[in-house]
Amino acid sequence: MDFFRQVMVIAAKDLRAELRTKEAINGSLAFSLVILLLFSFAFDPTGDTTREISGGLLWIVFAFAGTLILNRSFARELPNDCLDALIAAPISGAALFLGKAIANYLLLLAMELVSLPIFGIFYNVRWTQRFPELLLVLLLGTWALTVLGTMTSALTVNIRLREVMLPVLVYPMMVPPMMAAMILTTDLLNGNPLGPGNMLWVRVLVGFDVVFTILGVTLIDTVLVG
Amino acid sequence: MNAVAVDGVWKFYGDYPALRDIRLEAAAGTCLALIGRNGAGKTTLLRILAGFSRPGRGQVRICGTAPRGTVTRRRIGFIGHGISVYEELSAIENLMLFARLYGLREPRKAATEWLERTGLDRVAGGLVREFSRGMRQRLAVARAFIHDPSVLLLDEPFTALDDRAIAVLQRLLREALAEGKTIVMSTHQLREALELSTHVALLNRGQVAFSGPRTPEMVADPGFLYARYGEG
Numbered sequence: 001m002d003f004f005r006q007v008m009v010i011a012a013k014d015l016r017a018e019l020r021t022k023e024a025i026n027g028s029l030a031f032s033l034v035i036l037l038l039f040s041f042a043f044d045p046t047g048d049t050t051r052e053i054s055g056g057l058l059w060i061v062f063a064f065a066g067t068l069i070l071n072r073s074f075a076r077e078l079p080n081d082c083l084d085a086l087i088a089a090p091i092s093g094a095a096l097f098l099g100k101a102i103a104n105y106l107l108l109l110a111m112e113l114v115s116l117p118i119f120g121i122f123y124n125v126r127w128t129q130r131f132p133e134l135l136l137v138l139l140l141g142t143w144a145l146t147v148l149g150t151m152t153s154a155l156t157v158n159i160r161l162r163e164v165m166l167p168v169l170v171y172p173m174m175v176p177p178m179m180a181a182m183i184l185t186t187d188l189l190n191g192n193p194l195g196p197g198n199m200l201w202v203r204v205l206v207g208f209d210v211v212f213t214i215l216g217v218t219l220i221d222t223v224l225v226g
Numbered sequence: 227m228n229a230v231a232v233d234g235v236w237k238f239y240g241d242y243p244a245l246r247d248i249r250l251e252a253a254a255g256t257c258l259a260l261i262g263r264n265g266a267g268k269t270t271l272l273r274i275l276a277g278f279s280r281p282g283r284g285q286v287r288i289c290g291t292a293p294r295g296t297v298t299r300r301r302i303g304f305i306g307h308g309i310s311v312y313e314e315l316s317a318i319e320n321l322m323l324f325a326r327l328y329g330l331r332e333p334r335k336a337a338t339e340w341l342e343r344t345g346l347d348r349v350a351g352g353l354v355r356e357f358s359r360g361m362r363q364r365l366a367v368a369r370a371f372i373h374d375p376s377v378l379l380l381d382e383p384f385t386a387l388d389d390r391a392i393a394v395l396q397r398l399l400r401e402a403l404a405e406g407k408t409i410v411m412s413t414h415q416l417r418e419a420l421e422l423s424t425h426v427a428l429l430n431r432g433q434v435a436f437s438g439p440r441t442p443e444m445v446a447d448p449g450f451l452y453a454r455y456g457e458g
Contacts, residue, residue, distance in 0.1 A: 085311075089299065
């Protein structure tokens, strides 16, 4: 019980701090809209090709814009040495990691849910036709990005080039879940349901989420304290 | 049992030994002042005591247990170089956050009480980013004391404090000592520290050059230890 309370305290603190400054969420949203706009000039929105690559396009936007939120996760603790106070507090590293991951997850989902309708308009994609299944893919894919990004944010918090290092480390490791999310999203945006043909990719997403959540929870103490 | 026990601690940054075979003890109800020039290893030692970093060799015990244990962390109050409070949160939100993290039963009550004790009750709802430096420092003191720690680790606590914050901190530290708590503080403000301390340890290039009870001549001449055991 204490553990979940600690997780929620950390998540609430991060969300409250972010909603006061809106640094990460505003930057991320603006970035996502700019990429969507620029890509819409590059592709013919009515073309079949666009619909074929729609899932990839969407997840590239989410991954690029999402790193702006993830970069802030542990960097937020640097001013005034707040990370020291969190490490000194009698909470487990796992609670700290999960609290931060939940806050990041909610911020990423907010950015994605705002970007999705705009994506639909710019690219003439009917994203609502299989929305419940699309939401499931969004939830699974975003958690993969979140756990990996939160862990990497902790790993890079004390280095000067963390804004560069986070995407450099996260994107290669994100290949399996990104591939799964892209294929599933493309299928769903084209009206194909989840079924035996693409269930393997759902399993990839779930597996990645489970494995990297366990890794994050287990390794965070070593990452932060050594 | 000593409240703080450092036994043969070494710490390496690469090949460079920042701490070399440090052996120190502090009993409950005593105040150990760690003094030494910049780079002597005071902050490194305090960070190891607080559990922020692990020693390369040797071991540290706080009230008989390792510093990273959850129970031990409840016993430690730490003030470092930074104030460790969030600019985007108000004073009371900051204190309630740490009260919750330390598992206090009534976070709001504890936060309100400490805001009063540090003279910040009238700005309880104000955001920290709007505070003066002195107010931030007092809030940092409240944050470190809110969970009633039995061991206080203070890294240059008097640096950059205004008169009021120094007075608040000295009063709280005297009260803590009277209650039997243990204080380990590093400092360059020798006069303030020596007035308060019961024991002194002088670090020189990562080694303990002197360790022992504070004597009246140290208070009369704060440079005495440096002249006798330091680099001059």
